[in-house]
Each structure stands twice: as C-alpha cells, then as structure tokens.
Amino acid sequence: MMKRFSSGLIGQWLTGTTEWTLALTDEGMIFNGGAPIAYGDLQQVVVDEGVVWDTLAFGFAGGIWHRVEAIKADAIQIQRAVNAFAASHSDAARPKPQRRQEAPSGTLAGLLYRPLYLSAWEVDRWAREQSADGAQAGGAGTMPADLEAAVAQRNRQFVDDELERYAGFFDGVESAPLTLEQRRACVVMEDRNLLVASAGSGKTSVIVGKVGYAIDRGYARPEEILVLAFNNFAAAEIRDRIAARLGNLLEGAAVRVQTFHALGQSIGAAAGTRAVPAPAAVLDEGAIDGMMGDIIAALRKENAGFDSAWIELSALYLKPSPRPADLQSPHAWERHLLRSGTRQGGRRGYLTLNGEMVASQGELAIANWLFLHGVDYAYEKPVHYVSPDGRRCQYRPSFHLRELDAHVDHLMQDAHGRPAPVFSVKHRDSLAWQQSAGAELAVCLCTTSNEYASGQLLRRLAAWMQKGGHVVASRPGRQAQEALDAWIRTESSPFLTGLLRAFIRHAKSNRIGGTELIRRTGQCADPHRAALFARVADAIGARYAERLATRGEIDFDDMIIKAESAIRDGSHRHRFKLILVDEFQDISQGRARLLRAMLDARPGCKLFCVGDDWQSIYRFAGADVSLFKNFEASFGRAALLRLDSTFRSCQGIADVASRYVDFDGNPFGKKVRAADPSVRGSVTVMQYPARDKAGAGLNYVLQRLHREAADAGAKRSVFILARYKRLLEQVPAPSNFSDWLDIESRTIHGAKGLQADCVIVLGLMEGGPHAFPSMQTDDPMLDLVMPHAEAEPYAEERRLMYVALTRARRRAILMSCEANPSMFVTELLHDPASRAALDIWKLNAASASAPATAANRKMRARDGTAGCPACGDGQLVQRSGKYGDFRGCSSYPDCRYTEKVRAA
Numbered sequence: 001m002m003k004r005f006s007s008g009l010i011g012q013w014l015t016g017t018t019e020w021t022l023a024l025t026d027e028g029m030i031f032n033g034g035a036p037i038a039y040g041d042l043q044q045v046v047v048d049e050g051v052v053w054d055t056l057a058f059g060f061a062g063g064i065w066h067r068v069e070a071i072k073a074d075a076i077q078i079q080r081a082v083n084a085f086a087a088s089h090s091d092a093a094r095p096k097p098q099r100r101q102e103a104p105s106g107t108l109a110g111l112l113y114r115p116l117y118l119s120a121w122e123v124d125r126w127a128r129e130q131s132a133d134g135a136q137a138g139g140a141g142t143m144p145a146d147l148e149a150a151v152a153q154r155n156r157q158f159v160d161d162e163l164e165r166y167a168g169f170f171d172g173v174e175s176a177p178l179t180l181e182q183r184r185a186c187v188v189m190e191d192r193n194l195l196v197a198s199a200g201s202g203k204t205s206v207i208v209g210k211v212g213y214a215i216d217r218g219y220a221r222p223e224e225i226l227v228l229a230f231n232n233f234a235a236a237e238i239r240d241r242i243a244a245r246l247g248n249l250l251e252g253a254a255v256r257v258q259t260f261h262a263l264g265q266s267i268g269a270a271a272g273t274r275a276v277p278a279p280a281a282v283l284d285e286g287a288i289d290g291m292m293g294d295i296i297a298a299l300r301k302e303n304a305g306f307d308s309a310w311i312e313l314s315a316l317y318l319k320p321s322p323r324p325a326d327l328q329s330p331h332a333w334e335r336h337l338l339r340s341g342t343r344q345g346g347r348r349g350y351l352t353l354n355g356e357m358v359a360s361q362g363e364l365a366i367a368n369w370l371f372l373h374g375v376d377y378a379y380e381k382p383v384h385y386v387s388p389d390g391r392r393c394q395y396r397p398s399f400h401l402r403e404l405d406a407h408v409d410h411l412m413q414d415a416h417g418r419p420a421p422v423f424s425v426k427h428r429d430s431l432a433w434q435q436s437a438g439a440e441l442a443v444c445l446c447t448t449s450n451e452y453a454s455g456q457l458l459r460r461l462a463a464w465m466q467k468g469g470h471v472v473a474s475r476p477g478r479q480a481q482e483a484l485d486a487w488i489r490t491e492s493s494p495f496l497t498g499l500l501r502a503f504i505r506h507a508k509s510n511r512i513g514g515t516e517l518i519r520r521t522g523q524c525a526d527p528h529r530a531a532l533f534a535r536v537a538d539a540i541g542a543r544y545a546e547r548l549a550t551r552g553e554i555d556f557d558d559m560i561i562k563a564e565s566a567i568r569d570g571s572h573r574h575r576f577k578l579i580l581v582d583e584f585q586d587i588s589q590g591r592a593r594l595l596r597a598m599l600d601a602r603p604g605c606k607l608f609c610v611g612d613d614w615q616s617i618y619r620f621a622g623a624d625v626s627l628f629k630n631f632e633a634s635f636g637r638a639a640l641l642r643l644d645s646t647f648r649s650c651q652g653i654a655d656v657a658s659r660y661v662d663f664d665g666n667p668f669g670k671k672v673r674a675a676d677p678s679v680r681g682s683v684t685v686m687q688y689p690a691r692d693k694a695g696a697g698l699n700y701v702l703q704r705l706h707r708e709a710a711d712a713g714a715k716r717s718v719f720i721l722a723r724y725k726r727l728l729e730q731v732p733a734p735s736n737f738s739d740w741l742d743i744e745s746r747t748i749h750g751a752k753g754l755q756a757d758c759v760i761v762l763g764l765m766e767g768g769p770h771a772f773p774s775m776q777t778d779d780p781m782l783d784l785v786m787p788h789a790e791a792e793p794y795a796e797e798r799r800l801m802y803v804a805l806t807r808a809r810r811r812a813i814l815m816s817c818e819a820n821p822s823m824f825v826t827e828l829l830h831d832p833a834s835r836a837a838l839d840i841w842k843l844n845a846a847s848a849s850a851p852a853t854a855a856n857r858k859m860r861a862r863d864g865t866a867g868c869p870a871c872g873d874g875q876l877v878q879r880s881g882k883y884g885d886f887r888g889c890s891s892y893p894d895c896r897y898t899e900k901v902r903a904a
C-alpha cells in the first residue's frame, strides 16, 4: 500500500514554498525521497491554519519536525491519511517504548499526550475535528465530562515537566539563572498570554528565554518569531541580547525584532502599497506641532466661527474647572488654585487679560469677556448696605461695571443652588446683600459656576447688558487685542497644542468622532469646555488629515492603520507563529487592532504580551492602559502570568512607589517584592523652604550623597529626574562631585527602562508650569476620546511617580518645596505607614540662602547664564514683546521679572 502527496504547481505558487513530496509506504514516511521514518516515531501531525494554505507539522520522537505547506483542502486530507497509515502500521513497525505513542492523535489520549502546551485553539480545533469525524473520535465514554479541566491539569503537568527538562537551559540562557516565575512565563504557551510584571523584574530576560525555548521546542523557527519593542533603543538591546545568548539556536537565521512603526513600514513595503510612503514622509511630533500651528492660524483667518471658538477656549475656558461639591475644604480649594492658577505679588488666583488677579475661573471668564468687549469694570469694589437686623455691612460683589453702575456677582454654586462648601461665607454675604439691596438688585446680575460650566454664563451676561441698554463692542480694541495675542502665544497655545495633538491621535486611533463625540461632550462635567474643545479639535483634525492627503504624507498612526488594512485585505501575508510584545502597557488602540489583524490572519499564531500597567506613561502619545487592564476583552481568553520580584529596588522603595499607583483596586493583585530583601535603602523627602531654593536644596542633597559615597569608598550613579526638561535646565546639576558621583539629568520619560543607585526627583511642588503632578496630562478632555476614562484624576502622573522612584536601587530623594508642597509629598507625609519609613532632610531658610545663592551664581558664571535677580532660581532669557526686546525670567509665569535690553 502506498500513497503519494506533493506540493503541486498551484500549491507552490500560492504558498511560495519549494517543491516537496511525501510518500506513505509500508516501511514508513518518506519526505522528498529520503530514508523512511517509522510510523512509531510519529508523535503528532498538526495543521496550522492559514487563510488560503495550511502548514502541516509532523512531530517525531527526539523533537524532530518536518513541515510542509499545502492548500487548505489538501492539508486535512494529508493529515487524515497520515493518521490512518500510522494507526494501521504502528503495531507492525515496532513495539512502542513510550505511552505517548500508544495514543493515536485522533483520540483524547492522543490530544493529551501531544508533546507541546495544549492551547485553547488547539483543543477547540481538536474538538471540532472530532465532531466532524465521529470515526476518529475516542468514542463514547472516552471524552471526560470536563475537557477543560483535563486539559488544564495536563498543561500543569506539562509545564512542570518542561521546567525540569529545560532547567539547564534556563540556568544559562541569561547571565543570572532565571527565577521560577520567569521560567513559567517562558514555558506557558497559550494562544494569548499576558505577563503582568513589576519594575525591574527582568522582563527582557523573559523575552530572551521565551524566544530560545520556543525555537528549541519547535513552536516556531527563528524567522517565524516577531518581537515588538517600544522604541529603537529597546529593539536594538533585545536584538543584541537574542543574538548573544541564543546564537547556537538561531543557526544563522534571525528573529525579527522591531518597533511597531518599523513593522508598519515593512508591512506596507511588502504589500507594495503606495499608501505607506518612505520614512521621510512620515511626520514626527515636532513636524505635527508645526503643521498644527499653521492650521490653527489659517483656520482663525478663514473661519470666523472657529476664531471665536478658539478665543473663547483660550481666554475663557483654558483649564478644567472644579465641581463645587469637590471644594469641601480650604485645602482642596488651595490645591486647585495652585494647580490651575498663577501667583503674583504673593497672591494666588487667575490673572486676567486686564492684569488683575481674580479668585475663580468663572470670574476670570467674566473679566476677560468684559475686557475683550470694551466694558470698563472694577474688581471687588466694596458696597455698603444695612442688614435686616440693622447692622451696617460691607460686601464686595465680583465686578462693578462703571458705565452702567451695575454689579455682576459670581458665586461658586451648583445647578441646585448649593454653594461650594469652602465658599459658604461669601455665599451667605452675597445673599444678605442681595436681600437688603432691594431696588439695587435691578442693576445686579448674579451668576454661578454652574452657568460657567454649562456655557450659559456669558450668554446671560450679554443679554443682561443689552437689556440694560449697554452696547458692547463686537471686536476687541487695540489694547485688548494685543493682550489677547500675547496670552494666546505664551499661555494658551503651549498648553493647548500638546493636548490637541494627543486628542487628535486618540480620536483617530480609537475611532471616536461625530455623534459619539458630541454625546460624550454632553455627559462631561465641564460640558461647555468639552464642546468648545471638541469643536476646535474636530476642525483642526479634519484640516490636518486633508493636508497629509494632499502632500502624500502620513503620520505614525496612519502607518499602523494602513498596515492593518494590508493584513486584513490580504495584500500582505505575515509568516509569524509567535509574536512577543514588550512594554505592552503603552499600546494604543490602533496598534492593538494591527495585532488582532495579524492574529486573525494566522490562526494558531500565539501572542505573548509583557508589561507593567503601573508604568503606563505615554497617554499623551496615544497609549491606552485599559487595553492592558482588560486584555481578554480585546484579545480573548488568556493565560495570566506574573513577575512580582524586582531585582532593582529595595523593599522600602518598592513599597513607597507602589502606594502611588495602587488606586484602582489593583486588578491584578500586584505586590512588588525585592528579590533580595536584605538590601537596605530608603526614600527621603528633602524639604527646602521656597521654590527659589531648589538649586540650594539640590546642592545639599548631592553633598550628602557625595559624602556617603566617599565614606563607603564606592562610586555611585545618580539620576536627577524631572517631569519637564525645562526644569532640568533651570536647576542644572553641579559638576563638582564627579569624583564619587556619576550624575545624569533626565526627564522621567527619558529614564524609562534605566536604573541608578540614587534617584533625585525635582519639582515636587504645586503650581507653575513645571509642577509635578502636572495638570495637562490628565486633562479630562482626553477621556472624551478614550474607550475607558480613568476615575483617578492624576492616574498618569501617579504612574510617572512610580516610574521615577523605581529607577532607584538604593535611595530615592523627593525634592519638596515646603512653601507649596506637591500633593504627592503631602499624601506621603500624611500616611502613617509611609511616613514611618521615610527619611526627612531639611534645608532651613537661613542655611539655604547664603551658600546656595553663591553656588548658583558660580554655576551660572561658569555656564555663562545670568540668574534672575528677583527669584534667584530662573535664568534671564531673551524675549521680544510688543514694546521690543527684553530679558525675562525663565520661570515665567511664576516669576514675572523683566528688564530692558540696552542698545549696544
């Protein structure tokens, strides 16, 4: 008896493979005319389904594999024929030495004895085969009541056996032996796998180990494995590590390691689609911001509706406003003010276009509206009245409109007339004045923060003024226009551009727009701001898309979208059987769709994602951590694995860092454990009196670290980290400690993936453009275009804090400004458990001023930069304004010092 199969011309053409032949003879299986292989050695025949063709994999004893590719109908036919030959010839061939070979592959036993991890897809396919071909099924009684439980138990046993079998491999694959949790992550091979890791837990080692194990165990050949890294630097590191550690397994072949963008590019190129252009035509962030600036200017010129929306957003609705109910205490109000307002002359509040400080965002909107419409007003002019019990009282309504001799009084009050608890006294006084003023009320308009949020406030104000016979100017006068232009240039554009870029990216990647966006703006706590923002973003986004199309350019998000289409419409076929994704916490919806397309195109292709949800810090660049947290909703049932041990930080640092991010019920039940609990280290809060003493505080800290390193006789690496690059420029690292300290200054984003002995986190203060936490990243506008809003208001900033702290091996130092301490420091000091573990260092005002200022001056003299004489912290930089060139403090708007530039 003999049967022959071959690739055939159509098969070769379709699959692109070389010719093959398979003969089933009584002596055994003959591949390509070679020596017969006994059926007794055959352990399994697996069909890997493709769209048009399937891959048949013949697994023999000793881990030997033969693979052929055949068009779909043929593959199943060949598999059946081989199984039938094996069943009828195995007895005759030779006695079977292993139990595995006693079980024909069509039976349940055959399934359970397959020498690979049984993934859900394989079990499902096997079950489907059984129901389609009753003759091959194990028969009645052999199918256990709970197949899933049987498979789970068998997989547990399999993993244990593999850990034993591959012990030597895992001992030596990296420079240190892999831990048990790392080994498990390598061996478990479900269709979908999520490895929930901690900072410094050796994720890269798992990726290297898993790639090596998968190749050795025959899950995939090197060229069938794809590793996706977050950036080029990480890709190069993983590529080098794979080449260095797995050289003997690769046998000259290469594992593909690249970024998502490079993958998108290569898919586009391979698909031959003109839609994916050369890298030069792919816009980076700087180019996008430049283009957006041009678009905004053009739209303002061409479209009066856009221009007024832009002005309203910029001058009246720039920052999110609080709900009155959230302002329970003076502390809550103070915090909000610090974060969204400015400071001038020792006062905090909101600086109007007219140059005075007002108390709330509602008042700011009224003041700016009056100013832009040419209405002359006085802020908080006192009025006198007699209360019902006969007392003479004084009250200060928010605005007195001089020409009308009328008042506008603004109250922090919700839709039901309930005042913000912190303003209940002002509320009471206002009511008393209104009651006693009687007739005067005819010339008073009372507005509320609820009207501000809903957008009715300014409409009411305009209608009321019109009714009073006051004609407001339709266009700002020259002075108002200049003040507005300056404000847009220095305050609103820098804030809005990044936010709009992030918004447009998410809207495109998450496919949220049109009516869905309108529905969402209506449900927002700040509906008018949301509607304005969505309106300008929509117009900018549409123009941006048009420009890209006419210029034949795309951005990185388009590249991913086009790659997905190429996979979906079949213009590109990928060859990967195992896809590993590093830093999965920073994945975007667009990238997730590309992954799903790749998985759908190749059933049986396995996905292994590794990341740390606590380190998701790229929301502004399109990342959506909900994809990590709800992994199974996007990718289907998955094996969930954990890496809890950190090889980097000591337990004290890990505990403090974890408390910042443990805000959403910790869905994965993470607990970071120091791999070596004996390592000592700590978190220190360094308190300096005021923001102009930041440099002195840093000097003090470095002196202490320097002394410690010198005493220990060991050089230490130090990272100086800041939320913003500009803060690093303002507080430069002194260079006179280099004998015992290796100091590097980085942004927190730039330190991702790196580590140092000591980490110093700058800028832990409230208020100002460089404050940490920042307001911009977690602006609720981004939630409008995210599938899942995050309930915690500073979620992303908390994760940044976690990333900063977990860069440290031994010591993390938080630089805290005592005058305006950051909420991140305050909450640490108020938490008894954390406080007990903290070291507190203090720089008092007296000791700070003299040496620190001298040091600063010296430093600046060396750098050739001039220190600001007003705050001592910033530097004087050249600027130009409406009255010509001047020099101003780099800490603007916190410090508003300016001086004229003298003509040479």
Ligand SMILES: Nc1ncnc2c1ncn2[C@@H]1O[C@H](COP(=O)(O)OP(=O)(O)OP(=O)(O)O)[C@@H](O)[C@H]1O
Pocket: 176, 177, 178, 179, 182, 197, 198, 199, 200, 201, 202, 203, 204, 205, 612, 615, 647, 648, 752, 753, 754, 806
């Ligand atoms: N099994 C191990 N035994 C000892 N050290 C290990 C082991 N695995 C990894 N390491 C070490 O742990 C440190 C952190 O590893 P790695 O940089 O891969 O962590 P990571 O999980 O990517 O961290 P992060 O997410 O914070 O960037 C490295 O110095 C690495 O050599």
